[in-house]
Amino acid sequence: MFSDSPNNPSASPPECWTAREAELLAVTLRLLQTHGYDRLTVEAVASEAKASKATMYRRWPSKADLVLAAFIHGTKESAVAPRTGSLRGDLLAIGASVCQSLREHTSTMRAVLNEMSHSSALSAAMQDNFVHHRNVLMNEVLCEAVERGEIDAGVINPEIWDTLPGYLVFRSMVADRPPTEETVSMLVDEVLLPSLQRTRS
Amino acid sequence: MFSDSPNNPSASPPECWTAREAELLAVTLRLLQTHGYDRLTVEAVASEAKASKATMYRRWPSKADLVLAAFIHGTKESAVAPRTGSLRGDLLAIGASVCQSLREHTSTMRAVLNEMSHSSALSAAMQDNFVHHRNVLMNEVLCEAVERGEIDAGVINPEIWDTLPGYLVFRSMVADRPPTEETVSMLVDEVLLPSLQRTRS
The missing domain is CATH 1.10.10.60 (Homeodomain-like)
Structure with missing residues (x-):
């Protein structure tokens, strides 16, 4: 570990x-x-x-500890809440930051990913030191939007709150169709905001 | 090829x-x-x-041709439009089918994915023989929903219409948190349907 x-x-x-x-x-x-x-x-x-x-x-x-530390260090800019003052601004900033990390580190991520399937220790370290912090960040952004009255607290769902980074990673790693600025803005405006701003019944 | x-x-x-x-x-x-x-x-x-x-x-x-053919053959059930009669039913069925394929073929997908980063021919074949057919399927499902009056044609956006399979693949391959039936229904009801059923301004 x-x-x-x-x-x-x-x-x-x-x-x-x-x-x-x-x-x-x-x-x-x-x-x-x-x-x-x-x-x-x-x-x-x-x-x-x-x-x-x-x-x-x-x-x-x-080696696995070293590579994971390097990956986390190389993507640390994206672990800071953007605080743009609006939910839309924050989501666009997170999306842009994920795209930037993916452009720089796709080959490292593929390697780490491949290695994770062989090593449960690496998998757990990735979970604790990367995924967990990204979730804390998303929770912060959503809670601040609730405080500003932009969304209802009831729409925050930890099961699916990583749809934004998740889809961008998929596009970059699997679909061989790297996400662009347009991908991020369409995802935010046409998928995430209609979902987060819906009124719960 | x-x-x-x-x-x-x-x-x-x-x-x-x-x-x-x-x-x-x-x-x-x-x-x-x-x-x-x-x-x-x-x-x-x-x-x-x-x-x-x-x-x-x-x-x-x-070998790459053989493995890709095996992967596509092994997941061919998920290439058929579900035709449940409603958009929600179709999306839930596609999600369930993707989850099923992921459960059976995650290790093969990891291998194919890893190999794709070394071979542009394999990458192109995956695009033509797998990704393309999945997009045709999603387009069919969405167009049928338009014909039934469930959604506006204007909300169909090819740039992001693979959000459903994309997020499920991410969950299975990267996040080490395999998607469940609940993941699919939350994604469909809380993210995709609010997005597709929104009224365009």
Whole structure:
């Protein structure tokens, strides 16, 4: 499991790394994008970044830990609530940020995804350190919209609140039809807002 | 490319195989689920099914062609319009059918997906022989709803009409939270129908 992952990940913000650690993660992402997961080694990252293997393994006990940390670090901008002042603005900003991450990290995500099917520890770490924070973010955005009187609290449904990132990831990973700005605005205006703004019976 | 794929795939129905060919594809799927894509060989399928390698290669010029054909054959029930008589019924039926396919074929889909990132020919064949037919199906369902007066023709938007299968695939492949019957009914009743039944301004 993640070396700095506390027992209760729900209380923790996305982790903060030192500048040197962030540099090691950036090198990891770069090597991942060039060589893919299978051919990446912790040794290659250490060598490229002029770090000792001991330093690497002290922070990230395995290649899977290192790659997941690099992925989460590389997508951390998208973990911050956009706070544009309106639900529509927030959803468009989240969609744009997901698209940006997907453009940069699709190959890493494919690798992590493929690896997740072999490793339940990686799968759990992804759940605690990535998916969970994205859900907290979406909940914040929706609750703020309730406070502003834009939507009813009753329409918030955790079962399906990741429809926006979910569909964009599908488009990028599976359908081979990368989502555009237009995809995001159509999804927000024609699907999500009519759903969230409906009056419950 | 697909051996029986005509130049204009938009005019072709999902392919029909002879009973013997269907048997070879079923053996392929079974071996795929046991051994995964990387360790599958056309020779192993031929041997298991007591077929000659020449027979195999005459029909499916490469392993990728064979695996894609097996995947499409294995999911062909979901390529038929449900015709329940209502838009809600049709969407629920499509959702249930996608969930069923995902339960049976997630590992194959992961393999095909992973392979698609290395092969543009496989990617194109998937597009022509799978994605395209699913879009034709969704278009049929939506057009029939327009004819019945359930929705306005103006709400049909090809850019986002695969939100239903897309989100279910995401849930199954990425989020490690396989979709249930409840996921489908919430998605249909709380997201898709409010979107499709809205009045355009």
